[in-house]
Amino acid sequence: MSVPHVLIIGAGSTGSATAHDLALRGLRVTVVERGEIASGTTGRNHCLLHSGGRYCVNDQEGAIECIEENLILRRIMPHVLEMNDGLFVALDDEDYAFKEQFLAGCAECRIPAREIQVAQALKIEPFLNPRIKAAVQVPDGVFEPWRFCVSFLATAKKNGATIRNFAEVQDLIFQGNAIAGAKIFDQRTGKTESIGADLIVNATGAWAGMVAAMAKADVPVAPTAGVMVAIGKRFNNMVINRMHKPHDGDIVVPIRNTSIIGTTSWRVTQPDAIEIPQDQIDKMIEAGQLLMPILKKGVQRGVMAVARPLIASANVDARDFSRTFEAFNHRKQGGAAGIITISGGKTTTARGMAEKVSDVVCAELGIHAECKTKTTPLISYREFYN
């Protein structure tokens, strides 16, 4: 039997990591992406390499995935990470009361955490609000979202994968009740063509519902927008988080010479060109300044909003949706054969998501091949252009 061909739709973090995983397992892989690599949710990212601290009390499943993947990414892609750790700080009595729960949560999720003296925290981060009551250090980090994806794709390409950006899926091709490929519009040439596939992976994140609909299937993806404000100065080495249940504007992620304050959370109906309410921005900047008063002095560089592809659960507020991920084999849910949707998750857990969906892909194709991405270092993103 010839090597099966898998067509991955979407070159965000999930699609890129999946291309790498499947190429390493020896499959024929093609990735199609409607625009530039990482031009959807992954690009407009907070750039936070999660330690899991943010979710260790309320969403331990998501937190454990984060710390496991965090430690793996440090090994396989150190060249696209700033690894300076993070601080969770208590600003008021309520935060301080949360500290024991927070430390217990970190321990339960095996997130290395240590409390440091307030005086020491202020010495390390002199622009922190001097009134903080406690500080806990965790292994947060920062990644470059575009280079994160391109590193996976460069490695996939080296292992034989074909990557086509500016190629948009217009429709899926049915053969009876099974999907046999996709109709692609190539923006570069203006031509439409068909690409045959033994299996399709829908890695379109917040857009997954739209692609699933082409397969006459349904996925419980809830596009949940978040707004971030970029300040054109850097005042902290480490990621600064507020030590409480995730709220609006409770984190300042430094990247290069910029600080990104985030983030809010609201449900949107469609993920393209999201409108940003000014009150969301104001509220967030105000909350960010509670953590670091000096942010007042920074110039606003830009505001961006994008939809996270969270998996909806009934009767749960969008902020509280789990950050875990899920692979859906539509055939097993009574839908068309030949397409798997992977959604939920975070960029931090993209490799883990890729492993999960690749396992499902191999099982569906009857292939026995082990995942090797945990220990395979990625090549430089620059080699994507060789």
Place this chain on the structure above:
Amino acid sequence: MALNVTLRMFRYRPDQSARYDMFKVTVPDAANVLDAIEQAWAQHDRALMFRHACHHASCGTCAVRVNGREVLPCIVPVKKYLDGDKPLTIEPLKNFSLVGDLVVDVANFFQKQAASGLVITRPTENKLEGKPIAYDQGLDPASVETVPFNRFENCIECGICLSACPTMAASVKFFGPASLAALERELDKTTDPQRRARLLELADDEQGVWRCHSAWECTETCPQNVRPAEAIMALRRRIFAQRFGFGK
């Protein structure tokens, strides 16, 4: 508040002659030019090709020319350009081959960047103090070690300096300001004599530092304050020093 703005958009496909399309879009008061370009795509023409990812001057993909000048549209407000009903002209970078609309072929540029070998993270030069714990050795607290903070390089490889460079316009074989600046950064970092010799050789190549006409457009247009022109001058001093045994 909302702004109404007309974009005069460069359109191109390999099999068609270039033209300009006019797109009227409405954007929030605080919108940056990239938001307006994205609106033109969302509201008017889904076939519009443009590159973008991070929207905060980190990825370097979105660089274009607005009214003739190279910028990162993700961090430049629309408001800055508003002048009555005059449209904003949006065009791709110069000195790259065109792929479609605002998208240029960056392969050649990234190959030069790869030749420089510059790793994009380095220990911080920031004045903030303190030493964190590194956890990348695993979960055992006994194995943690002390390391300095690190940072991404300021250069985001956006290609703006290549577009603005008159030497680049004369010859695309020129190693170019960004990659020469990368050589200088790498020379600053590495102590391995063989590697240093190889880097200096690249800088001293006929397509290297001596081609630069010192127009300083690179330093002028760089959105990240990388100062490639200064780096080129520093490389020349290094080469002199190596040849004649004086200077730096």
